[in-house]
Amino acid sequence: MLRILVLALGCILAFVEFVDVSDHAHVRVVGGNSACSGKVEIYLGLQWGTVCDQSWDLNDAHVVCRELGCGPAINSLSGGMYGSTYGAIWLKGEPCSGQEHNLAQCSKFRMWSSASDEVCSEHNIAGVQCSVALKRPTLSLLSAYSAYSTGEAVRFSCTAPSNHYAIFDFHLFKSGAGTPLVTQGTGAPRTRAELTLFDVDASYQGRYTCLYTVQTGVAFNSPESNSIDIIVLDLHTPQIWYNTSVGAPPGGVTRGGTLNITCSTSSWYPGGFFQLRLIRSNGTVRHSVSAPSSSRTFFFPNAQAPLEGYYRCAYHIQMGGRTFISRESQPLPISVRDPEPLLSPMAVSWLVSGVTLIVAIFMILITAWVRYKKKKKKPVELERDSRTCIDNTYVSLPVK
Ligand SMILES: *[C@@H]1O[C@H](CO)[C@@H](O)[C@H](O)[C@H]1NC(C)=O
């Protein structure tokens, strides 16, 4: 009764020449001794049906095996080896190449009925024997680190479990990308390959998996390996500047004043720190402070001579088992000066010479005045002497 109903439904559906329901198509194998062998059934037109063995070949079997998640096909079977049908029989259209991922995608199916021209019967049923599913490969990093800086190379190793397939190609995929980033294929069978990303930049940061391809007439991909995350850092050179108390000379700090040196990076990662290096004529001093944000100030109150020198800062960050250090900033020269005296030595010397000049002039004036006073006195004496002379004629005058 059920069977008549199914057949009737089949006849109705037979009017629909081509059924394109690939999005909903599924394939399964029944009646075999494993999940990878048996009579092929395909879900089309809202029912499971068998496939007619006319023109059924190994390439079709490969597609079924791939769709099932099994290994490459060993055999394509015909003649209802795994039992006859009970429902719809589908006729394959165009041949499959063997590379497709889905049987319903590579061939359009038509429902067979006894009224069709094509030769088929309930006993012409297609089957497959697939090899067991390919095993997942293992992806590992050849270095012990999971973090890299831009420009470095990242070397992976992809290892397949040894099996009896000839493996030719290994592929490295970045999560979310449909095409492999690196493919290693030398044409010789092997079970391991090195897959290298050269000259990485920030766009390479992410999750990676690998898989291998076996060649058995058609290429067959293994399942994806475990995944590995890598980090790619791009550390920029930090900026450096200083601030000091107002009134300090340019490029310098007043002795006893405060000196603040700030380091700033445009490529900040959590957990990093700044290292300030003071280069002096007699050695180098290093100071480190954590970098909870992209810039940090080193604070030196009471500046003294040992703070003099060239300052450079670098940004350090530990990630993925490594320490990354940025380039050092440009050197920042700092000198410590004594506070400006009220009168500069120049002013003092000017003052001293000024005072000396004034004193000299004063002395000259005094001397001149004394002389003048003396000269003014003489005529008085002369007068007296003249008078004496007049009074006592022929008395010689004392001339001085
Ligand atoms: C510190 O110095 C920088 C550059 O020399 C300047 O831009 C900034 O305004 C100064 N900050 C303070 C608080 O003085």
Ligand SMILES: *[C@@H]1O[C@H](CO)[C@@H](O)[C@H](O)[C@H]1NC(C)=O
């Ligand atoms: C230097 O830093 C200290 C503390 O961070 C701050 O109080 C002071 O104002 C800063 N001085 C200058 C000249 O920027």
Ligand SMILES: *[C@@H]1O[C@H](CO)[C@@H](O)[C@H](O)[C@H]1NC(C)=O
């Ligand atoms: C270098 O000189 C400074 C004074 O300019 C002094 O304080 C410091 O101890 C000296 N360092 C070494 C290593 O001699």
